[in-house]
Amino acid sequence: SLATDTTINVYDPRSEEEQNLQHFLILDLDRALRTGGIHLAYQPKICLRDNRVIAYEALIRWNHPDYGLIRPDQWIPFAEQVGAIHGVTLWAIERAVQDLPRLEQKAGRPVMVAVNISARDLARSDFHSEAQAILSRYGVTPNNVMLEITETAVMRNADQARQMLEKLSRAGFRIALDDFGTGYSSLSALASFSLDELKIDRSFLTDIPTDAIRQRIFHTAVELGEALDLRIVVEGVETAAVADWLQRYPGLCGQGYYWGRPEPLSIL
Ligand code: C2E
Ligand code: CA
Ligand code: CA
Ligand code: CA
Numbered sequence: 001s002l003a004t005d006t007t008i009n010v011y012d013p014r015s016e017e018e019q020n021l022q023h024f025l026i027l028d029l030d031r032a033l034r035t036g037g038i039h040l041a042y043q044p045k046i047c048l049r050d051n052r053v054i055a056y057e058a059l060i061r062w063n064h065p066d067y068g069l070i071r072p073d074q075w076i077p078f079a080e081q082v083g084a085i086h087g088v089t090l091w092a093i094e095r096a097v098q099d100l101p102r103l104e105q106k107a108g109r110p111v112m113v114a115v116n117i118s119a120r121d122l123a124r125s126d127f128h129s130e131a132q133a134i135l136s137r138y139g140v141t142p143n144n145v146m147l148e149i150t151e152t153a154v155m156r157n158a159d160q161a162r163q164m165l166e167k168l169s170r171a172g173f174r175i176a177l178d179d180f181g182t183g184y185s186s187l188s189a190l191a192s193f194s195l196d197e198l199k200i201d202r203s204f205l206t207d208i209p210t211d212a213i214r215q216r217i218f219h220t221a222v223e224l225g226e227a228l229d230l231r232i233v234v235e236g237v238e239t240a241a242v243a244d245w246l247q248r249y250p251g252l253c254g255q256g257y258y259w260g261r262p263e264p265l266s267i268l
Contacts, residue, residue, distance in 0.1 A: 041262035142172030151183030169194035202236020
């Protein structure tokens with residue numbers, strides 16, 4: 001049953017009602033992808049040194065005719081569980097590379113587009129070829145595309161993840177480790193993955209302008225990213241106070257409501 005697997009952090013049904021809702025949703029998934037009920041919102045990643053946009057992250061949005069706006073956390077884990085996520089990933093990659101020229105127009109300069117992928121995608125032995133095939137249809141090269149995978153997803157099956165990230169990286173894709181600091185990976189484990197970017201989870205920013213201990217913890221995360229020679233993106237920057245505090249790390253990048261909320265391309 002859905003509830004018995006405690007070793008992996010997936011869907012945890014809270015009520016029968018909720019579970020039924022998720023089943024109904026997934027039945028609608030293909031139609032929603034085809035007919036525009038599901039779309040992508042884009043949130044900028046900013047260079048702290050000059051406030052320039054370096055990338056846009058695609059975040060999926062589902063506007064359901066019966067249930068309204070459904071947050072990704074409410075259905076993505078279930079889609080992963082029932083094996084429906086891979087189609088979503090390929091759809092998101094396709095839509096994101098289609099949108100890339102217009103994102104570059106908005107930014108006024110070359111940018112990357114980032115797409116969130118799941119552990120299930122890494123289990124598909126030909127994912128790198130599928131992804132590459134989509135890009136070539138739009139004349140986009142993989143080095144313009146950042147694939148974001150959470151630390152937890154990577155550590156769930158580290159050998160499998162290592163192999164696929166290596167293939168994706170050799171194909172030219174950029175790889176970001178998402179929600180870093182929530183997945184308990186060791187420095188040596190991190191060093192064994194083909195990574196380009198470390199996204200420091202937003203939980204690190206709690207009380208950061210005033211709490212000396214938290215500042216030291218944050219500093220350790222930054223040093224780790226630097227030791228691995230990764231680009232570092234600080235997630236969840238909401239206020240000027242936090243953005244100002246971060247100025248002591250001018251080499252970092254940031255993302256958060258302070259610089260921009262995720263918005264559909266039409267109103268970005
Ligand atoms: P994530 O990849 O870590 O994305 C960041 C989440 O934080 C997004 O939530 C974003 O809207 C939110 N956020 C951005 N800036 C701020 C801020 O300053 N403060 C706060 N409190 N939140 C901020 P969202 O869009 O609800 O997405 C939640 C998660 O769902 C994502 O976390 C990602 O893991 C997953 N997700 C979203 N789109 C996709 C997708 O296309 N495919 C897959 N597999 N997962 C996706
Ligand atoms: Ca992400
Ligand atoms: Ca994240
Ligand atoms: Ca997250």
